[in-house]
Every structure is written in C-alpha cells, then in structure tokens.
Amino acid sequence: MKTRTVWLPPGRVAPGMTLAVPVIGRDGKTLLAAGVTLDPTTLDRLTRRGVEALAVSEIDARDPAELARERAASEERLRHLFRGEGSDARSELHAALLAWRLEELQ
C-alpha cells in the first residue's frame, strides 16, 4: 500500500504512528530512528528534548485525479505568490517551493 510522509505538530501525533524521518538532537545525534512505532513514553521524552514536530508515515489514499488537481492548484498559487519581477534569490526560492510542492503531490 502506498504511504506518504506527513509532518505533524504535538496534539496531532498519536501513539501507534510510525516515525518516517529520524529525530536529530541539537548536538547532531540521532534521538530516534525512522521506522520506530511511537509510544507514550517515547513521545514524552521527545517533548523534554525540545522536539516541536515529527514526520510520520501514513497511508496515501489520494487518487491520481485528486493529486493532479492539487498539483495544478499549487502551481497556480505559487505563480500568484511570486507575481512580479524579482532577484535571482527570489527565483531560486520559487523553484525550490515548486519542486517541493510537486514532490509532495506525486
């Protein structure tokens, strides 16, 4: 079954979810590896380590037509947000956002 990675804040993360991206501490060390099933004790520990968001795996139930509509809407919104002339850095930001949004909607 197809899955996708979703970043969630506290309050939207529940025990039983699977961690999709490792949690890295401020010292660069891995606090929790990807693939771990989250339990209350682990979540409590992450709070105390200052973690503010977690990436979890969830089943991707979106159908291709829905994804295509979302991709078109994202491209249109980004064109609107980046309307007008801009610097190279602004163009690079536009390109990075577009690539990320489209990757999320594959």
Place this chain on the structure above:
Amino acid sequence: MNPPDLEELIGHADAIPSLPEIVRHLIHSLDDDLADVDTLVHDINADPAIVGRLLAAANSAAFGLSARIDSARQAFLVLGINRVSAIILGAALLDRYHAGSPDFDARLLWRHTFGVAVCARVIAEACDEEPETAFTAGLLHDIGQLLMVSGAPAAYARVLALQSEDDWSVLAAEHEVFGYNHAQAGGRLADYWRLPRDIAEAIAAHHEPDRFDSTLGEIVHLAEALAHALDLGGPPNNRVPAVSDRASARLGVRWRDLVSHFGEIEARYDGLRIALAL
C-alpha cells in the same frame, strides 16, 4: 489631514501598551545558558494572566505527556527555557496588541509574524546563528505596522486599500501614503522600548538588509520571504516580497538546501497556532 512624519509617529508610541516586564526580562535572557530560571518563574507567577496562557499553551505544545503541566516551574522543566520564552512572548503580544482598526486585522498580522518567527529559527539553525534570538526578532519584526495603525488609522486604511484594490506591495503603499515604511517605524519603536540592539536593527533592516550590516536582519529578511512563499498565515492577495541576493550570499543560504525543512516549518507553525489558539 496628512499622516504623521516619523518623529510625530514615535510621539504616539505611548498610546500602545509597552511590553510586560517579564517579556523584557525573557528577551534579554534569550540564548543565555546562565539565565536564572528561579527568577523567571518568580516574575511569571506575578502575572496570573500570563501563567494561565502559559499552562494552556504548554500542555498543547507537548507530545502526549503522561502528566499535565500545572505550574510555570514545571513548564520550564518539561519544555525548556527557549520554548517557554517563545510561548510567553507570543501570548503577551497576542493579548496586548489585538486592537486594530475596522480595516486592519491584528490576528492576520500575528499569524504572519509567527510564520516569520518559525522560519527565522530554522534559517538561523542552518546558519549557525542563535535560533531563539532569530525567533524573537521574527515575532517582533512588524511592530512598526502596529504603531502606524495606532498612530494614523485613516492613513493606514489608505495603505491597505492600495494593497487590496490595486495590488501594491506594502512597502510601496506605505511610502506613497506616509513617506516611510513600517520597518523604519518598527526600528524606532524597538529603540523606544529599549529592546536589545541587534533585535532593533533586525526590525529596521528586514526589508532593506543591504542598507544595514545586520546578520539578524538578513535572517529575518529571508524568513519573511520564506513565510510568504509557504503561505503561512497569508491572505488571498499574499505576495513574496523582494529577496536580497546579497543577504542570501552573505548567509550562505541556498533555498534548495532548505527544502527538507519546509514540511517541518509548516508543522511547527501549526503547533504554535494551536498552542496559542491563533
């Protein structure tokens, strides 16, 4: 009636509430490993409204805690000084500066500034700069708009009309109506409030970082662009402002290298909005 010039506008600064003492104390303690938690807890407990906000937000900011956070001291122990400081500063700003004018929605401004604060923290982390100072500067970067709305509501309504009806940028519209912009006004207000020098400079520099020598200003400048690009709290007519090539180069920020943080930024922003009921 002509809008006030910058000097006259600063004369209106007393008409808006100043920051609570505990917030000033926290701002001056940012990134200070030796900050005295006992003193901070004592000061926080002197303000019941802030304690109430802190506890509500702290319990929302925790992942599935086994026990609820029921005191300011426990909030420090569980969440740490930096997150408690962010919550208190955010709550104080929301509680004190909610008034706008019929044309100006302060909540929209705060949603935007929380987005900029979260982006500033991530960019600072990527650049090995102090993330909590960057977060605070991001949260305060648009205080000049509050002063302009408060000191000249009719004139600021013309700024908003130029934006919404004719798609002017906020800077161009402010210059057209006032002859100066909210970054200049905000820098002056930060000085008046005696905020730390680096934060005051960052507020003044955030739209024109090339005219200043402020690393923090450059971080807030790029954070502003990223928050608009991610549409964090953005209105329908949102637009990504100018982005300085020089600031990007000086900080060594390459947007494609930050892509892996975008999802996390959105989640952190959602977490703050939930915690502060924004």
